[in-house]
Amino acid sequence: MPSPPQPLNHPLWAQLSPSRTPTDSQHWLAKVLPLRRLEAITPNSDWWHRDGGLPMVSLRLIAMVGSPFLLESLHQSHQWLLIVHDGCLSVQHPQGSFELGVNGSGILPNQSWTLIAQRSSSFTALGFDPLQLLSTARGMAPVGWSPPPPKASQLNTSLSLPTQEDATCNSLVNTISLLLPAIHHLAELGEDFLEIFLLREQLYRLIAALIFADLRNGHVSTESNPHQPDRRLDRVLDYINLNIDQPLSLSVLESQSNYCRRTLHYAFQQRFGCSPKQWIRQQRMALALERLKDPQRGDTVAVVAKACGYRSLGRFSMDFQRFYGCKPSAVLRNKEEPSFSNSTTSLQP
Helix, strand or coil: CCCCCCCCCCCCHHHCEEECCHHHHHHHHCCCCCEEEEEECCCCCCCCEEEEEEECCCEEEEEEEECCEEEEECCCCCEEEEEEEECCEEEEECCEEEEECCCCEEEECCCCCEEEECCCEEEEEEEECHHHHHHHHHHHCCCCCCCCHHHHHHHHCCEEECCCCCHHHHHHHHHHHHHHHHHHHHHHHCCHHHHHCCHHHHHHHHHHHHHCHHHHHCCCCCCCCCCCCCHHHHHHHHHHHHCCCCCCCHHHHHHHHCCCHHHHHHHHHHHHCCCHHHHHHHHHHHHHHHHHHCCCCCCCHHHHHHHCCCCCHHHHHHHHHHHHCCCHHHHHCCCCCCCCCCCCCCCCC
16 A cells, blocks of 8 residues: 655554555545545546544544545534644635644635645544534623624634734644644443543643634623523533532533533522532532431431441531531431531531
8 A cells, every 4th residue: 555755744644544546535524525526636546544433423524644535524413613633625615615733723614615634734624503603602701791693604614713823822722732642542342431531631621712812811891680590500410409419520511511611600690609519518418408307218317428428427417516516316316306507617637
């Protein structure tokens, strides 16, 4: 099989499969991307490629390394973040065209588009759900932020991102490239692994920051309508109450709400006047008191502590005493009534 005159850079080189003809390459890419055609720029030239694709539900991945080519897509449901790792790509679309060099990036619409590599090149394209991306962007910003209409409309066309001119944008693209091997390995084990380790959520956040400059530069509006209910926070509260017996880290709450950590704290402070951790402990203490005052058959302090999400009986007893002023064992034996005088302030993180 022919080989490149000099090695080409690609973070997934070892994971990609050799392809001897455009048909071989199309076999890998067609699993993920609807193709109209894939062919060599010069019909009689040697074809040396390494290609791969991962067809995931809300995130797709295609990767190519090799000789000059022309790739034309059909309409599809996903939009794409294109990153050039080596060489140069020309992007053509009915609404415009642009060139991308090394570490250049751009957004491809869920319409037909064409990629042309006049020389040996390598790239990765990540397919994303545009509605989920907008939801993620709103979760990263303070309450009340929404994408400006001109930028929201850019999601429906091709868009070259200012990777070369913007140091932050360049760093985001480099971070995505560094994540690609981990994403590929975990996705091969099962797409659920991406969810467990929040890699898919991290990718959506990185792509949102690339597209919406005000998110990465911090120039977002902090104004909100106090009369408008925040449904995302309601979903977080429902999730907490349904999983009160499980570990509830801030990372888990972020993934359930599409909030960033800063906005999550802000939302809880606005509604409850406390942090997420304090609110969770208050809910656990309320549940613990209910269970201890009206125990089920076989209930012990240890059983109640576990049902309230505590893995340490000592920590549960300490929190309960700080919250109610008495031991949980005393309440279970109906020997002491709890005090509520300090219940809203006694559990600091």
